[in-house]
Structure formats: structure tokens, C-alpha cells
Amino acid sequence: MGxxxxxxxxxxxxxxxxxxxxxxxxxLTTMGSGDPVAERQRLMKNNGAxxxxxxxxxxxxxxxxxxxxxxxxxxxxxxxxLLFPEGSLTAKSKAKPDIWQRWPEFQAAAKNLxxxxxxxxxxxxAKDVQAVQATVATFGRDACGMCHTPFxxxxxxxxxxxx
Amino acid sequence: MKLSHVKTSVVLGxxxxxxxxxxxxxxxxxxxxxSDVVADRQRLMKLNGAxxxxxxxxxxxxxxxxxxxxxETMALIxxxxxALFPEGSLTDKSKAKPEIWQKWPEFETAVKNYAMQAEKLRDAxxxxxxxxxxxxxxxxxRQACGTCHTPFxxxxxxxxxxxxQQQPTR
Numbered sequence: 001m002g003x004x005x006x007x008x009x010x011x012x013x014x015x016x017x018x019x020x021x022x023x024x025x026x027x028l029t030t031m032g033s034g035d036p037v038a039e040r041q042r043l044m045k046n047n048g049a050x051x052x053x054x055x056x057x058x059x060x061x062x063x064x065x066x067x068x069x070x071x072x073x074x075x076x077x078x079x080x081x082l083l084f085p086e087g088s089l090t091a092k093s094k095a096k097p098d099i100w101q102r103w104p105e106f107q108a109a110a111k112n113l114x115x116x117x118x119x120x121x122x123x124x125x126a127k128d129v130q131a132v133q134a135t136v137a138t139f140g141r142d143a144c145g146m147c148h149t150p151f152x153x154x155x156x157x158x159x160x161x162x163x
Numbered sequence: 164m165k166l167s168h169v170k171t172s173v174v175l176g177x178x179x180x181x182x183x184x185x186x187x188x189x190x191x192x193x194x195x196x197x198s199d200v201v202a203d204r205q206r207l208m209k210l211n212g213a214x215x216x217x218x219x220x221x222x223x224x225x226x227x228x229x230x231x232x233x234x235e236t237m238a239l240i241x242x243x244x245x246a247l248f249p250e251g252s253l254t255d256k257s258k259a260k261p262e263i264w265q266k267w268p269e270f271e272t273a274v275k276n277y278a279m280q281a282e283k284l285r286d287a288x289x290x291x292x293x294x295x296x297x298x299x300x301x302x303x304x305r306q307a308c309g310t311c312h313t314p315f316x317x318x319x320x321x322x323x324x325x326x327x328q329q330q331p332t333r
Contacts, residue, residue, distance in 0.1 A: 046239055049232040056229075065220075068213040072236045075210055079243075 037093045040083035047073050051144070054120070058136055063129050070121035077114035081107050094153045102150075109147035116143035201257045204247035211237050215308070218284070219300065227288050227296040234285035241278035245271055258317045266314075273311035280307035 050069040057065045086100050099106045116139060123131040197203055218233040250264050263270045284303060287296045 043239060046232070046235045050236065053229065053232050065217065068210070068217045069232070071210050072214065072240075075207065076239065 036083050036085055036088045037090050040080070041092075043076050043079065043083060047076050051139070054136060054139075058132065063124055063132050064127050066124035066132060067121050070117045070124055074114050074117035074121060077110055077117060080110040080113070094155075096151050096153055099151050106147070106151055109151065112146050113143050200247055200249060200252045201254050204244070205256075207240055207243060207247060211240055214240075215303070222293070222297055222300055225293060227293040228291045229288075230296055230300075231285050231288035234281050234288055238278050238281035238285060241274060241281055244274045244277070258319075260315050260317055263315050270311070270315055273315065276310050277307050 050072045054066050054069045057063070057069070084095065084099055084106070089095055089097060116135070120132065120135045120139065123135060214233040214236045218230045221227070221229045221233070248259065248263055248270070253259055253261060280299075280303060284296070284299045284307075287299045290296075
């Protein structure tokens with residue numbers, strides 16, 4: 001076996017190991033589609049549905065029931081930044097390039113959503129009606145809007161604030 | 164260039180491409196949650212349980228459509244489960260059985276099944292058909308939760324059905 005062949009074998013083995021590691025960790029936490037735009041749109045759609053439900057439950061006087069929806073948003077929020085890998089800006093995406101130009105701000109905005117949703121969850125669990133009302137009243141602007149205003153292209157028709 | 168070298172180059176090239184592709188999709192993997200993986204997965208499963216309880220309460224109230232939100236939350240959360248059971252993460256606070264790691268492919272299949280059942284519930288709810296949604300919900304505890312909890316989770320001290328405890332939310 002010549003030196004050159006040996007070197008090639010080593011390189012091959014190293015690459016094979018890298019591939020194996022990549023495959024092992026890859027599919028576990030991604031949602032499987034390998035399409036981050038579709039994955040984050042699915043996640044954000046569920047955030048939106050949970051937010052709609054929070055408003056409905058508040059109207060119906062079911063304050064405690066809001067906790068499950070707020071916790072869903074809080075847990076989803078932890079995953080947001082991971083679903084915006086650099087370069088994942090397709091024609092279907094409403095993401096602004098500012099996300100990657102001002103990444104720390106984007107991270108802070110996602111963290112803010114997680115914190116706000118966590119606050120809402122705790123207030124709902126405590127059945128604190130007034131606190132829940134106050135948080136819900138500003139959630140669209142202070143939670144959703146903190147990220148959507150600077151980092152998302154607005155819809156054609158002026159979207160309802162907070163959604 | 165000899166033929167064998169060409170072959171090696173082709174193999175190398177494809178491996179490099181594969182490695183890059185794997186790294187790219189694997190990017191959204193690391194550093195979710197806190198450093199306490201047992202606490203993380205217990206928080207996650209608690210949300211699954213609460214979502215299921217909320218879905219059941221809605222069905223009782225005859226509101227099938229709203230079940231879709233809970234079911235989709237569960238389906239999304241399900242994609243995170245496997246990653247939250249790294250080998251060796253068995254503390255005295257955990258109710259996980261060592262069988263998880265001894266029969267890992269079965270565990271993965273059970274989790275995948277859970278995600279699919281949640282999607283089935285979501286799709287039934289989206290049709291707003293109460294009877295159809297109830298039909299999926301009827302078997303959910305056994306077929307979705309139980310397929311994983313029965314073989315892979317230590318039962319609570321009091322013997323309980325495989326489905327998570329129900330705590331009506333409305």
C-alpha cells in the first residue's frame with residue numbers, strides 16, 4: 001500500500017465518520033422535512049393558532065385554560081432561531097435578510113417571545129384574570145410584533161397587528 | 164490520472180457533498196433547551212399531556228375544530244422527543260426505562276407513531292367532523308401515548324391507564 005493510497009484511506013475513513021455523525025444527529029431534532037422554511041412556517045402557524053385560542057379562551061372566561069397554549073408558544077419559541085439557518089431565504093419565505101445581518105437582535109426577539117409566553121402561562125396557571133388580560137392586551141405588539149415588525153416582510157394586505 | 168484514482172475522487176467528492184448536506188440539516192440540532200435533559204423532556208411531555216387534556220375537554224364541549232391546535236402542537240412537540248433521550252440520561256427523577264436504549268429502533272418507531280397519530284387527530288379535527296374526531300380520540304390514549312409509555316416508561320405507583328391524567332381545562 002503506497003503512502004498516497006494510505007492517506008486516501010484515512011481521509012475516506014474520516015469522511016465516512018463525519019457522514020455517520022451527521023446522519024446520526026441530523027434527523028433527530030429537525031422535523032424531518034429538511035426544508036427549514038416549511039418547518040418554521042408550520043411552527044409559526046401553530047403559534048398563531050395557539051394565540052388565537054388564547055384570545056378565544058379569555059373572551060369565554062376560561063383564564064386557566066390559556067396556560068396550555070401559552071406553554072406551547074413558549075416551547076416553540078425556543079426552536080425559532082434554529083429554524084433560521086443562514087441562507088434559508090427562499091421565495092416562499094417572508095423572512096427579511098435583516099435577520100442574519102442583526103442576528104443577536106433576532107435571537108433577543110425570539111427569547112422575548114419565550115419569556116412573554118412564559119409570563120402569560122404563569123399568570124394563567126395562577127388564574128390571575130387581570131394580569132392575563134393585561135399581558136394579552138399587549139402581547140401582539142410586545143411579543144409577536146417585536147420580531148415581526150423588524151424581521152418579517154408584511155403581508156400584501158396590511159395584516160392585523162400582532163398576527 | 165488512473166481509473167482507480169478517478170474512482171477514489173468520485174467517492175471522496177460524494178462523501179464531501181454528503182457530509183456538507185448532513186451538517187447543513189444537522190445545524191438545527193444542538194443546544195435546545197437547558198442542560199438538564201430530564202427536566203426538559205418532562206416539561207415537554209407535560210405540555211403533551213396538557214394538550215391532550217385540553218383536546219378532550221373541547222371534544223366534550225362538542226368543539227372538534229379547536230382540537231386541531233392541540234393536535235398540531237403535539238405533532239410538533241413529538242419531533243423533539245427522541246433527541247431528548249440521549250444515552251445515559253437516566254436519573255432517579257426520570258421514569259424512563261433502560262429498554263429505551265436497549266431497543267432504540269423500537270423507541271424511535273413508537274415516537275414516530277405518536278407524531279403520526281397526532282397528525283391523524285389534527286386532520287380529523289380540521290374537517291370539523293365531531294364523530295370522526297372522537298373516533299380518533301377514542302383510541303389515542305392506547306395507540307398514541309400507550310405505544311410508548313407501556314414498554315418504555317415506569318408506571319406511576321398507583322396503577323393508571325396508559326393515557327395521561329385528565330385534567331379538564333374548562
